[in-house]
Amino acid sequence: MPERLGRVLSPKVKERKQTDMLARQIMSAMPLRNVDLVLVGCALFLVGFGMLMIYSSTRMDVPGNPTHYVMRQIGSLVIGLILMAVFMLFDYRRLKVATPFIYGLVALLLIIVFLTKEAFGSQRWITLGPLTIQPSEFAKLAVILVLANFFSENRQEPDTLRSFAVPVLWTAPIILLIFLQPDLGTTLVITIILLGLLFLAGAKLRYWSALTVGGAACFAMGFVFHIFQQYQIDRFMAFLKPGLNPKDVGYQLVQSKIAVGSGQLLGKGLTRGTQIGGGFVPVHSSDFIFSVIGEELGFVGALILMAAFCFLLWRTLRIANNARDYYGSLLGMGIFTMLAFQLVVNVGMTMGIMPITGIPLPFISSGGSNLMVNLIAVGLLENIYMRRFAQF
Amino acid sequence: MPEPQMRSGMVHRLTIYIFFFAAFVAVIFVRLWFLQVVQGPQYKALAEGNRIREISLEAQRGYILDRNEQKMVINRLALSVFIQPTEFDKLDDKQAKVEELAHLLEMNAEDITEKVQGADVQQHQPILIKKDVKPDVWFWIAERQVEYPWVSTVELPVRDYPAGEESRASHVLGYLGEISKSQLDQLKSKGYKLGDIVGTSGVEAYYESELRGDNGYQSVEVNAQGVPLREVEKVDPTPGHTLVLTIDRNVQQVAEKALSDAMALARTKSDTEGNPYRASAGAAVVLDPRNGEVIAMASEPSFNLKKFVGGIEQQEWDTLMNPANNYPLNNRVIVGLYPPGSTFKVVTALASLGEHFVTAGSPFYCNGVFNEGEFGDYPKTCWSIHSNIDFTNAIIQSCDTVFYSLGYQFYRNWSHVNPDWENRLQNYAKLLGLGTWTGIDLPDEQPGRVPTPQWKFDFNKGFPEYQSWYPGDTVNMAVGQGDMLVTPIQLADVYAAIANGGPFFKPHVGKSILSWQGDKLQDIPIEQLGDITNPTNPTGLSITPQELDVVQSALPGVVQGKGTAASTFQNFPLASIPVAGKTGTAEVAGKQTTAWFACYAPAYNAQYVVVVMIEEGGHGGAVAAPAARRILEQLFGLPATDFMSSGGD
Incomplete structure (x- = not known):
């Protein structure tokens, strides 16, 4: 009998053992009936919530076409839903085989972005007809796949130097390529996924701490030797001292806080946000969409959003907990880390408790690649959940 | 195929991991509560200050007539150009912009710089650069407000005197000036504020409360660029009373x-x-x-x-x-x-x-x-x-x-x-x-x-x-x-x-x-x-x-x-x-x-x-x-x- 992660979450494992055996045999035969509708519902609720906020905040941006951004987001949603379905169809364990190819594809795309950057200046997208793909978003998933694969294969000896070094070396090129774009936000997300899964998989704490401290030191060196772009330094300084430079980055932060704060308990009402409508809050439909929610829907609206997120993350933990195998658990925890970190940093930055790093709010922020990646993640979670009873 | 036992260390790590996340969520909740509920009213006020620009509509000051009701002091609108300090500070190439404005107004760039950098400049108070600007120049700037958000064109109501009589009864009529501290202390209860222009000598000062009208105001909603979006409220000003003098x-x-x-x-x-x-x-x-x-x-x-x-x-x-000029401002009849x-x-x-x-x-x-x-x-x-x-x-x-x-x-x-x-x-x-x-x-x-x-x-x-x-x-x-x-x-x-x-x-x-x-x-x-x-x-x-x-x-x-x-x-x-x-x-x-x-x-x-x-x-x-x-x-x-x-x- 496998002991699952969930001893922590639901300790009454023994009582369930008997029924589990029987149910597993029955349920494994019909995976589609085991879809976690609550998780999908939660995700779709958040996407719908996001659409509403994108409409509210961008309806004035393209003159004569108030739904311009919403329609684009709906397009991404449709593709995202198809991808989600696709990622539910096959047994997730098959991804183990595909992982090197996915990794290679993502790395290739990142190199293409890096090379075209030389020609066109800072660029994060690859344009394919009507579609613009942001490879760094997909890189998050690729890294999760790679790490889950590795850790599940090396379960017996998680605390060796090799078990520590190999995942780091696999991830490092991706992180470097994204950092060079430069995309500090995604760099951080992937670094946190790496650190998180290393931690959970049982890497030696000594190594783990060394990497964390070393990473922080690299970050500090980036400051000292001006490896960071000036705007990244400005953003970080603005986080430390918002009043320092109220015209530029500090201005964004101050205005965002005013937006959230002025929403008070019940908000100003959808489309009535003056901070947003007046253009005081920048990138209001992507990075700062939580400001729109805070301003227009108030504390209550923000609370509903946070509750939906917590619910979704709880379902994610539950799926990781109930996964059939260690690989599934690790995939689930990787996705949990990705979503949770982005949520905390994004919401935190609009309120001035996290630095401004350009991390989107999952499911909510406008941006096709991000939405697609999050929906694929939901598809993967469902995949794991659906097949939790499957026998090897 | 059963999997090996999970190590207990991993369970502990998961506990730590989830608590770590839960702590962040808790911080976010507290922060949200603090921002929106506790400090909400302050931020609401800040947002209003962002959004609403209140434009004071100055009441016309009352006329001053002689005993035969001949006009001695009247008003006119002076086409004036101001600089908005807050917007000006946002400019990257201040010097070039100042020179451009100086050229338009036919002034010295140094004089404008001096005014903008003056010690008594207050962030939210527009700085008068030139009054009585040539109408064509004034309208040219006014029509290009989007290009010159840091310049404002104002029709400033000012005192006017019949042609050739600008020195007539100067001491009796008196002049206007910015409210002094002692005047402000006396007049604060009547709605006067710092920077107000009041009579500072002669009947302009003595009959200030009669001559001054009730200012109106206009609240305008603006966007982040300061472009007006709509009028929120408008209260028309009431002109001041006319003072008839015993002077012939x-x-x-x-x-x-x-x-x-x-x-x-x-x-x-x-x-x-x-x-x-x-x-x-x-x-x-x-x-x-x-x-x-x-x-x-x-x-x-x-x-x-x-x-x-x-x-x-x-x-x-x-x-x-200058004492050498024998104090022309003194009304020797009474002082x-x-x-x-x-x-x-x-x-x-x-x-x-x-x-x-x-x-x-x-x-x-x-x-x-x-x-x-x-x-x-x-x-x-x-x-x-x-x-x-x-x-x-x-x-x-x-x-x-x-x-x-x-x-x-x-x-x-x-x-x-x-x-x-x-x-x-x-x-x-x-x-x-x-x-x-x-x-x-x-x-x-x-x-x-x-x-x-x-x-x-x-x-x-x-x-x-x-x-x-x-x-x-x-x-x-x-x-x-x-x-x-x-x-x-x-x-x-x-x-x-x-x-x-x-x-x-x-x-x-x-x-x-x-x-x-x-x-x-x-x-x-x-x-x-x-x-x-x-x-x-x-x-x-x-x-x-x-x-x-x-x-x-x-x-x-x-x-x-x-x-x-x-x-x-x-x-x-x-x-x-x-x-x-x-x-x-x-x-x-x-x-x-x-x-x-x-x-x-x-x-x-x-x-x-x-x-x-x-x-x-x-x-x-x-x-x-x-x-x-x-x-x-x-x-x-x-x-x-x-x-x-x-x-x-």
């Missing part, structure tokens, strides 16, 4: 010209040492003795009101403040303090008549020197030798000897007869309104000074050798010298009392207040200050009409025959318009004499009191009286005719 613009014009002509005339004459008179300053006032209305009030040197429109340039202000000289003799005369020292025909002898009693060793001289002279002629010819003698009599009565007489002569001066404010409706009036033994003792505290009151002090006072100081307006009221046969009134320049549509709201009340013939005067002193008649009968003699102003009034139709007056030539330590002429006309039925004073101008009869004559000619519709400018004392 035509008489004022003549008074100003007569005064400056008289000063020019004085400069053609020389003092006893052969130096030309400097005639550095002067004052003239025309008063209606029957009600205290001031018909004209001129003070020299004067200033151009237009320089104050929309804010005075520092350089102009420095010029006005100038001078010894009255012989014009004071009417007070001594009335006092002496009231105390029965003399009658109209009392005989005196003047050999040019006064050396009675204590003055044997220190004789005082008269300006002429009058030989045998009666009291009436002593007034007409301004014989000092006679008045020294009367003053000495007051002193001796105190020192030898009646200890209560310490301030006897002074109390007559006070009975006529000297030594205290007339209460005229203009700011900063000076009370003057009637010296008493007690005053001298207090004034010279610490210098015992100067503290005692000597006979000379009373004797000097009797001829308007010594420590006696009066303002021209006070002296005008003294002669008003004589002209009226007793009563005299509070001088005032405000006549009535109209609504901005022109309906009369209020007449400025006429206030009697005193009546020297009233036996129940608070001082216990009074003069009978008969005693007053002695002075009234003497004064017309001053402008004819042997009178001190006789030559000046040659060819004046005294038969139809008798003029009663008194000259004065007051000595001032270290300076040339102050020339005075105080008069009223027609004598016995006075309509006007005219007082002219010229600092360092020489003789009253020769210098001040000519100005008074010109003013009287205007008042009575007479042609200005030639006269000889000479005369005594």
Whole structure:
């Protein structure tokens, strides 16, 4: 009998053992009936919530076409839903085989972005007809796949130097390529996924701490030797001292806080946000969409959003907990880390408790690649959940 | 295929992991609560401040009209250009932008930079760069507001004056300026705020609350670029009330010209040492003795009101403040303090008549020197030798000897007869309104000074050798010298009392207040200050009409025959318009004499009191009286005719 992660979450494992055996045999035969509708519902609720906020905040941006951004987001949603379905169809364990190819594809795309950057200046997208793909978003998933694969294969000896070094070396090129774009936000997300899964998989704490401290030191060196772009330094300084430079980055932060704060308990009402409508809050439909929610829907609206997120993350933990195998658990925890970190940093930055790093709010922020990646993640979670009873 | 046991360490790590996340979520909740619920109202206010721009709609200030409702002060809109400091700070290439603006406005870039970097620049207060910009330039900028968000074009309501009359009655009308700290303390309750433009002198200041209207405002919603999106609220301003003055613009014009002509005339004459008179300053006032209305009030040197429109340039202000220019902003009619000289003799005369020292025909002898009693060793001289002279002629010819003698009599009565007489002569001066404010409706009036033994003792505290009151002090006072100081307006009221046969009134320049549509709201009340013939005067002193008649009968003699102003009034139709007056030539330590002429006309039925004073101008009869004559000619519709400018004392 496998002991699952969930001893922590639901300790009454023994009582369930008997029924589990029987149910597993029955349920494994019909995976589609085991879809976690609550998780999908939660995700779709958040996407719908996001659409509403994108409409509210961008309806004035393209003159004569108030739904311009919403329609684009709906397009991404449709593709995202198809991808989600696709990622539910096959047994997730098959991804183990595909992982090197996915990794290679993502790395290739990142190199293409890096090379075209030389020609066109800072660029994060690859344009394919009507579609613009942001490879760094997909890189998050690729890294999760790679790490889950590795850790599940090396379960017996998680605390060796090799078990520590190999995942780091696999991830490092991706992180470097994204950092060079430069995309500090995604760099951080992937670094946190790496650190998180290393931690959970049982890497030696000594190594783990060394990497964390070393990473922080690299970050500090980036400051000292001006490896960071000036705007990244400005953003970080603005986080430390918002009043320092109220015209530029500090201005964004101050205005965002005013937006959230002025929403008070019940908000100003959808489309009535003056901070947003007046253009005081920048990138209001992507990075700062939580400001729109805070301003227009108030504390209550923000609370509903946070509750939906917590619910979704709880379902994610539950799926990781109930996964059939260690690989599934690790995939689930990787996705949990990705979503949770982005949520905390994004919401935190609009309120001035996290630095401004350009991390989107999952499911909510406008941006096709991000939405697609999050929906694929939901598809993967469902995949794991659906097949939790499957026998090897 | 069963998987191996999970290590317990991993379970602990998961616990830590989830708690770590839960802690962050908890922080977010707390932060949300704090931002939105606890500090929500503050942020709401900040958001409103972001969004709503309140534009003050300045109420038009009330007009100021002369007694015939001729416009003296009106308003116009000055096309002005301001810089918004908050927007200006956002510019990257400030220098280039400033040069661009300087080119448009035909100014020096340095001047603009200086204004923008001034120490008193406040972030949210637009800085005035130029008023009265050429219309085509102003509209060119106004139409390109999006390109110049840091520049604002404003139609600034400012004061305006009829063409060529920007210096007319400057001291009476007064100018506007930024509210001072003391004014703000007084007016805060009435809604005034820092930076408000208020009347700071003249009737603009005194009648500030009437002239100022109620400002309106317009709330406009703007976006982050400051572009207005829609109007939220608008309250129209209510214009201020119209002030009608007692001033007659035509008489004022003549008074100003007569005064400056008289000063020019004085400069053609020389003092006893052969130096030309400097005639550095002067004052003239025309008063209606029957009600205290001031018909004209001129003070020299004067200033151009237009320089104050929309804010005075520092350089102009420095010029006005430079002592070398004799303080043009001072209204010498009410703030100038001078010894009255012989014009004071009417007070001594009335006092002496009231105390029965003399009658109209009392005989005196003047050999040019006064050396009675204590003055044997220190004789005082008269300006002429009058030989045998009666009291009436002593007034007409301004014989000092006679008045020294009367003053000495007051002193001796105190020192030898009646200890209560310490301030006897002074109390007559006070009975006529000297030594205290007339209460005229203009700011900063000076009370003057009637010296008493007690005053001298207090004034010279610490210098015992100067503290005692000597006979000379009373004797000097009797001829308007010594420590006696009066303002021209006070002296005008003294002669008003004589002209009226007793009563005299509070001088005032405000006549009535109209609504901005022109309906009369209020007449400025006429206030009697005193009546020297009233036996129940608070001082216990009074003069009978008969005693007053002695002075009234003497004064017309001053402008004819042997009178001190006789030559000046040659060819004046005294038969139809008798003029009663008194000259004065007051000595001032270290300076040339102050020339005075105080008069009223027609004598016995006075309509006007005219007082002219010229600092360092020489003789009253020769210098001040000519100005008074010109003013009287205007008042009575007479042609200005030639006269000889000479005369005594």
